């Protein structure tokens with residue numbers, strides 16, 4: 001089963017779905033995870049510095065309780081990040097990590113925002129200044145860390161800074177007022193600057209996604225025959241080389257069928273070129289029906305098709321070729337209210353060497369089929 005699955009598919013998979021907000025959101029979340037891996041540790045370290053700075057101004061029990069809560073939030077965030085980096089989610093699966101990310105981040109932000117308000121010494125201007133200064137340091141750090149997402153950046157800033165700012169606004173003395181107004185100015189300035197940065201980042205993400213999508217479509221078009229929608233010659237040769245190497249490695253037989261529409265020129269001359277096109281489309285639809293998904297089916301020339309059958313010996317290949325010939329002969333092509341009769345000549349060859357030799361042998365067999373009256377299968381046996 002694994003070996004079969006390892007054979008290349010006739011055409012690359014369908015292009016990814018059209019750019020959607022969900023995928024850009026998922027990419028943004030991946031950026032947030034990548035940017036914020038060290039953030040919990042930095043936050044805990046600065047929390048330690050804050051406690052050390054306030055030691056003697058705020059009771060030790062308060063400081064240690066606050067630091068303990070911050071440490072718990074840090075452990076939760078680190079555990080989440082480790083799980084995330086182990087799971088390596090991709091695409092829309094990433095979105096399942098959004099809520100845990102926001103919840104654990106919020107715990108840490110609330111610990112900073114309302115926790116330091118709880119630590120704020122009421123009659124100690126120097127202590128208040130130290131707290132607001134360290135809060136601003138943490139906020140500036142988070143503006144860089146969460147810059148991929150404007151909502152997260154602004155929430156981080158407001159949740160951390162607003163409680164102390166509002167509290168300071170209502171304190172006596174111009175120093176407290178000055179601190180509150182400065183913090184408010186920082187928040188207002190960030191409203192604009194974060195918009196510019198996050199809009200640019202979001203449009204970069206959208207563009208890179210659309211570029212990947214356009215490349216996938218172009219790649220698929222370069223490998224597809226425009227008229228019939230099956231693989232073209234280029235794709236056949238690429239997939240054929242891979243299939244040949246795989247069969248050689250696994251010591252499996254490889255067969256090729258070359259299928260040529262009989263007296264196709266007559267159809268074109270009698271009914272017109274569009275009738276010929278309809279015949280080619282009909283023939284390719286029959287090929288797709290007759291063969292397995294792992295068989296490489298392609299239109300390799302005007303009215304010439306090829307099929308590569310991995311792990312298939314000459315007898316089995318001749319049997320499927322005969323089945324195809326009968327199916328073509330017994331299924332007239334519907335064309336503008338009438339039906340067109342079609343037959344094919346098929347050359348079969350089996351060879352474990354290189355692809356060119358195999359195709360040359362199948363070609364010789366196909367010309368023998370033509371020469372001996374058409375509408376038949378001829379197998380070229382490996383000497």
Ligand SMILES: Nc1nc2c(ncn2[C@@H]2O[C@H](COP(=O)(O)OP(=O)(O)OP(=O)(O)O)[C@@H](O)[C@H]2O)c(=O)[nH]1
Nearest residue numbers: 260261262263264265266268273274276277302303
């Ligand atoms: N309608 C249509 N005709 C094509 C296309 N590609 C090639 N042809 C025509 O296919 C015809 C092939 O003619 P021939 O090579 O003489 O082959 P045949 O008439 O099938 O004769 P035998 O192979 O000997 O049975 C030519 O008239 C080409 O113009 C195509 O994409 N659409």
